[in-house]
Amino acid sequence: MSSHEVTLFIDGKEIQANKDVTVLEAAEENGIYIPRLCWLKGLSPFGACRVCLVRANGRPQPACTQRVMDGMVVDNDTEELRGIRRNIIDMIFVEGNHFCMFCEKSGNCELQAMAYRHGITAPKYPFLFPQKAVDASHPDVLIDRNRCILCSRCVRASKEQDGKGVFGFTGRSIDKRLAVSSGEGLAGTTLDVDDEAVSACPVGCLMKKRVGYAIPVGERRYDQEPIGSDIESVAANKGGE
Amino acid sequence: MCVSNEAAVREVCERFDHDRTRLLDVVREVDERLRCVDDRSMDAIARELKVPRADVEGVVSFYSFLSTKDKGEITIRVCNDVVDRMKGGDEVAAAFEQALGVPFGGGVGRGSAGAGKGGVDGGDIEGGVSLEYTSCIGMCDQAPAALVNDVVVTRLTPSAARTIVRKLKDRSGSEDLRTLLADSFGDGNNSHDLVRSMVENSIRRAGEVVLAPYESDAGLTNAFSSSPQEVIRVIKASRLRGRGGAGFPAGVKWEHTRAAAGDQKYIICNADEGEPGTFKDRVILTERAHLMFDGMTIAGYAIGATQGIVYLRAEYAYLRHFLDDVLAARRRDGRLGSGLADGFSFDIQIRMGAGAYVCGEETALIESLEGKRGQPRFKPPFPAVKGYLGKPTCVNNVETFCCVARIFEKGSAWFSSIGSAGSSGTKVLSISGDCHRPGIYEVPFGVSLRDVLALCGATDVAAVQVGGPSGRMVPPADFDRTLCYDDLATGGALIVFNQGRDLIDIASQYLGFFIHESCGYCTPCRVGNTLLKERIDRIRDGHGHPSDLDYLKELSSTITTASRCGLGWTSPNPVTSLITGFPELLEQRIPLDPSNNGTGFDLETSLRKAGQDSGLPSYEMEV
Numbered sequence: 090m091s092s093h094e095v096t097l098f099i100d101g102k103e104i105q106a107n108k109d110v111t112v113l114e115a116a117e118e119n120g121i122y123i124p125r126l127c128w129l130k131g132l133s134p135f136g137a138c139r140v141c142l143v144r145a146n147g148r149p150q151p152a153c154t155q156r157v158m159d160g161m162v163v164d165n166d167t168e169e170l171r172g173i174r175r176n177i178i179d180m181i182f183v184e185g186n187h188f189c190m191f192c193e194k195s196g197n198c199e200l201q202a203m204a205y206r207h208g209i210t211a212p213k214y215p216f217l218f219p220q221k222a223v224d225a226s227h228p229d230v231l232i233d234r235n236r237c238i239l240c241s242r243c244v245r246a247s248k249e250q251d252g253k254g255v256f257g258f259t260g261r262s263i264d265k266r267l268a269v270s271s272g273e274g275l276a277g278t279t280l281d282v283d284d285e286a287v288s289a290c291p292v293g294c295l296m297k298k299r300v301g302y303a304i305p306v307g308e309r310r311y312d313q314e315p316i317g318s319d320i321e322s323v324a325a326n327k328g329g330e
Numbered sequence: 331m332c333v334s335n336e337a338a339v340r341e342v343c344e345r346f347d348h349d350r351t352r353l354l355d356v357v358r359e360v361d362e363r364l365r366c367v368d369d370r371s372m373d374a375i376a377r378e379l380k381v382p383r384a385d386v387e388g389v390v391s392f393y394s395f396l397s398t399k400d401k402g403e404i405t406i407r408v409c410n411d412v413v414d415r416m417k418g419g420d421e422v423a424a425a426f427e428q429a430l431g432v433p434f435g436g437g438v439g440r441g442s443a444g445a446g447k448g449g450v451d452g453g454d455i456e457g458g459v460s461l462e463y464t465s466c467i468g469m470c471d472q473a474p475a476a477l478v479n480d481v482v483v484t485r486l487t488p489s490a491a492r493t494i495v496r497k498l499k500d501r502s503g504s505e506d507l508r509t510l511l512a513d514s515f516g517d518g519n520n521s522h523d524l525v526r527s528m529v530e531n532s533i534r535r536a537g538e539v540v541l542a543p544y545e546s547d548a549g550l551t552n553a554f555s556s557s558p559q560e561v562i563r564v565i566k567a568s569r570l571r572g573r574g575g576a577g578f579p580a581g582v583k584w585e586h587t588r589a590a591a592g593d594q595k596y597i598i599c600n601a602d603e604g605e606p607g608t609f610k611d612r613v614i615l616t617e618r619a620h621l622m623f624d625g626m627t628i629a630g631y632a633i634g635a636t637q638g639i640v641y642l643r644a645e646y647a648y649l650r651h652f653l654d655d656v657l658a659a660r661r662r663d664g665r666l667g668s669g670l671a672d673g674f675s676f677d678i679q680i681r682m683g684a685g686a687y688v689c690g691e692e693t694a695l696i697e698s699l700e701g702k703r704g705q706p707r708f709k710p711p712f713p714a715v716k717g718y719l720g721k722p723t724c725v726n727n728v729e730t731f732c733c734v735a736r737i738f739e740k741g742s743a744w745f746s747s748i749g750s751a752g753s754s755g756t757k758v759l760s761i762s763g764d765c766h767r768p769g770i771y772e773v774p775f776g777v778s779l780r781d782v783l784a785l786c787g788a789t790d791v792a793a794v795q796v797g798g799p800s801g802r803m804v805p806p807a808d809f810d811r812t813l814c815y816d817d818l819a820t821g822g823a824l825i826v827f828n829q830g831r832d833l834i835d836i837a838s839q840y841l842g843f844f845i846h847e848s849c850g851y852c853t854p855c856r857v858g859n860t861l862l863k864e865r866i867d868r869i870r871d872g873h874g875h876p877s878d879l880d881y882l883k884e885l886s887s888t889i890t891t892a893s894r895c896g897l898g899w900t901s902p903n904p905v906t907s908l909i910t911g912f913p914e915l916l917e918q919r920i921p922l923d924p925s926n927n928g929t930g931f932d933l934e935t936s937l938r939k940a941g942q943d944s945g946l947p948s949y950e951m952e953v
C-alpha cells in the first residue's frame with residue numbers, strides 16, 4: 090500500500106483507495122456498486138438526488154460527495170439505506186409524469202432501471218400529476234420536462250464540458266423546473282445535438298429527434314442486465330484473478 | 331407597468347461594476363425600478379454581466395419578492411402565517427381581494443372592480459396593483475399584518491384593509507406610502523424619521539444582556555485594549571453560543587475563522603429571521619443597532635476581517651435607510667473605518683435578501699450574497715474556511731453579536747453567571763399566538779416553559795410551538811421543561827395555541843410553509859414535504875387510515891435522514907411532534923368505520939369532494 094492510499098470498509102469489506110477520491114469512486118474501483126442518478130463520471134459531483142446515500146462512520150452522506158478517510162466504515166447495502174433509496178426513487182417517479190410504456194427511453198433509462206434494481210413495480214406514494222412543459226422548438230432535440238428528474242447532469246455538462254451554459258433551473262421547491270438560456274425556448278439557445286449535455290440526460294427528458302427506436306424495446310441496455318452490473322462484474326473478474 | 335428598458339438595465343449593471351456576484355442586487359434593483367424582470371430584461375442582464383441567461387432566470391424565479399411578470403406599481407403581500415390566520419388574516423385577505431377586485435396571484439388589477447362593493451370608492455390605483463400571500467413577515471405580535479411594497483401595515487381588520495385600498499386610490503402620484511398608510515407611528519425608533527413605521531416594538535421584558543440600555547461603546551473600547559487572541563479567549567470563557575438556532579459555541583467558530591488562511595476575511599450578520607413566529611431580531615435591529623454593530627466590529631477585530639455584511643431580509647426593508655444612517659454615523663464617529671485599533675480597519679454594509687427562508691441557512695445566505703439561487707452548499711468546507719467569495723467567513727446571528735458587545739462591557743464572568751449551566755446569558759423570545767401579552771421577552775436561559783407562559787398571560791394552553799415550525803410542538807405534560815440548549819432549544823419563537831385550535835391543521839399549515847420555502851435542490855425535501863402534507867391533510871379532513879401513522883413516520887424519517895440541509899432535517903417536525911406529543915388527537919380523527927372495511931374511506935364524501943375539486947356541478951350518488 091502506497092502512502093497516498095487509505096483503507097476503508099464498505100459493508101465490512103476492506104478496500105484500499107487513493108485519499109483524494111470519493112466513497113462512490115472508491116467503491117466503484119473495487120467492484121461495489123453504489124446506486125446513483127445525479128452523478129456522472131467527468132462532471133463535478135452534485136449530491137442532489139440522494140440515491141447514493143450511505144452511512145459514513147454512522148453519518149448519512151451522499152457517497153458522491155463524501156471523501157474517503159482512513160479507517161472509515163461505510164454502510165451501503167443495508168435494510169435502512171435500501172428503504173430510503175426506494176422511497177427516494179418513488180418520490181422521483183411521482184413528482185414527474187412517467188409513462189414508461191410510451192417512452193422512447195424505456196430500457197435505456199437509468200431511473201427505470203434503478204426502480205427495477207430496487208424491486209419497485211409501482212410507487213407507493215400518490216402521483217402528483219404536475220404540469221410540466223414540453224419544448225419541441227429545437228430542430229434536433231426535444232425536451233419533455235414531464236420526465237425530467239432535475240439531476241442537473243445537462244446543466245453541468247453544458248457548463249463544464251460544452252462551455253455553454255444552455256441549461257439551468259427556475260423556481261424552487263416542488264415548482265423547480267428545467268430552464269433553458271433563452272426566452273424563445275431551446276431553439277433560441279446555442280445547443281447542438283452533439284453536445285455532451287444531450288447525452289448526459291439519464292432519462293427521457295432530453296431526446297434526440299429522428300433517431301428513436303433504432304434498438305427495439307426488449308433488447309436495450311437495461312433489458313439485458315440490471316443497472317450497476319458492469320461495475321459489479323469488475324468484482325467478479327477481480328475475484329477470479 | 332413593467333416595460334423592459336435596456337438603458338435602465340445597463341445603468342443598474344454599471345452601478346454594480348458588471349460584477350456577476352452582485353446579480354441578486356442587480357435583479358432586485360431592476361425589479362424595483364421596472365416592477366418586474368421580464369424576458370427582455372433578463373436577456374439584457376445576461377448580456378451585460380456575461381452570465382448564462384438560464385442563471386439570471388434561475389435567480390429571479392428563486393426569490394419570492396422578484397417577478398418575471400408585471401406586478402404593477404403596488405404589491406400587497408398579505409402574511410399567511412399560522413398566527414396571522416388565527417388573528418383573522420383570512421377575513422383581511424378576503425377584504426383586500428374584494429376591494430381590489432384582483433385575486434391572489436392573479437396578476438395586475440387597477441382596483442376599480444371594488445367600486446360599490448364593500449364600501450370602497452371607485453377609481454383606479456395608478457400603475458396597477460397585485461396581491462400575493464407571503465410567509466411570516468415577523469409581525470406575529472401585531473398580526474394580521476401585510477406589506478404594501480416596503481411598508482408594513484399591522485393589526486389589520488377587514489375595514490382597515492378597505493381603508494388602505496381607498497387611500498391607495500386617492501393617492502396622488504408621488505405621495506410617500508409610509509405617511510399615507512400609517513395614522514401614527516410605533517414606539518422607539520419606529521417613529522424615527524428614516525423608519526416612520528406603524529410597527530411596535532412590544533418589548534414586554536428587557537433583560538440585562540441585549541435589551542438593557544446601551545449608550546457607550548464600552549464593549550468596543552475594552553475589546554480593542556486586548557489582543558485579538560485575548561478577545562477570542564474571553565468569548566470562549568463566556569461560553570456564548572449562537573442565538574440563531576444551532577447553538578454553536580461562538581468562540582470556537584471565531585477561532586477557526588481566525589486560524590484559516592486568507593488575505594481577506596468576512597463577518598456576516600444573519601438578519602434573515604425567517605422562522606415563522608420569530609421577530610426578536612426585528613426589535614433588536616430597531617432598538618439596539620449600535621450594540622449589534624459593536625459586536626460585529628469586535629468579531630472583525632478578533633478574526634482579522636476588514637469587512638462586515640448584514641444580510642437583511644426583504645421583509646425588513648423598511649429598516650434599511652435607518653440602519654444605513656446608523657452606519658454613516660459610526661463612520662463619522664470613528665467607530666468604523668480605518669485605524670480603529672492598531673492598524674485595524676473595518677466597515678459594514680447592508681445587503682438585502684429577496685424573500686427566501688432558506689437563505690437564513692448560513693451557506694445558502696452566502697450563495698445568495700454571491701448573487702446565486704439560495705441553495706445550501708456542501709459542508710465541509712465550512713464558511714470558517716471557505717465562505718463568502720471563497721474567503722474565511724464567520725456568520726453569526728443578530729442577537730449573538732449583541733451578546734458579544736455586552737460581554738466586553740461587563741465581562742465574561744458576569745455573562746456566564748446568568749442563565750443555566752450549559753447555557754449562559756439570556757435569550758430574547760418572540761412570543762405570539764393565544765396569549766394576552768404577545769411580544770418580546772428577554773429571559774435568562776433555564777426558565778421553564780410554564781413560567782414563560784405565565785409571563786405572557788397564556789391560559790387554557792393546548793400546545794406551544796417552541797422554535798417555530800422547525801422546532802417542536804410541546805404538549806402541556808412537558809411545560810415544566812426548560813428553555814436552554816440542553817433541553818428545549820429555540821431560536822426564539824414561542825407560539826401559543828389554546829384548546830380551541832386544530833393542531834392537525836396547524837401542522838398542515840407549517841408543512842405548507844416548508845413546501846413553499848424548500849430550495850428544491852434535493853429530492854427528499856423537494857418532494858417529501860408535499861407528500862407529508864397530502865397525508866396529514868387527509869387525516870385532518872377525517873379520511874385517514876390507521877396505517878397512515880406508520881406511513882408518515884417512515885416518510886419523515888427518510889426526509890430527515892436523506893436531506894441535504896437543516897431545512898429538510900427539520901421540516902417533518904410538525905408531523906413527528908404531533909405523533910409523539912399528541913397521538914390521541916390523531917387517533918380521534920382517524921375514523922374506524924367497519925362498514926368500509928375499516929379503511930375510513932367514504933365513497934360518497936370522496937365523490938362529492940372530487941366533484942368540488944373538479945369544479946363540476948355537484949355529484950349526487952345514485953344507489
Ligand SMILES: Cc1cc2nc3c(=O)[nH]c(=O)nc-3n(C[C@H](O)[C@H](O)[C@H](O)COP(=O)(O)O)c2cc1C
Nearest residue numbers: 572573574600602603604690691692726727730896
Ligand atoms: C433553513 C434554515 C434557516 C435559518 N435561518 C436563520 C436565520 O434566519 N437567522 C439566523 O441567525 N440563523 C438561521 N439559521 C442558522 C444559520 O445557519 C446559522 O447557524 C446561524 O446564522 C449561525 O449564527 P449563530 O451561531 O450566531 O446562531 C438557519 C438555518 C437553517 C437550516
Ligand code: SF4
Nearest residue numbers: 187188189192198293
Ligand atoms: S424517462 Fe425513464 S422512467 Fe420516465 S417514462 Fe421514460 S423510461 Fe420511464
Ligand code: SF4
Nearest residue numbers: 237238240241243290
Ligand atoms: S433534462 Fe435530463 S439531465 Fe437535465 S436535469 Fe432533467 S433529467 Fe437531468
Ligand code: SF4
Nearest residue numbers: 849851852855895898
Ligand atoms: S433539504 Fe431542502 S432546502 Fe435543504 S438543500 Fe435539500 S431541498 Fe434545499
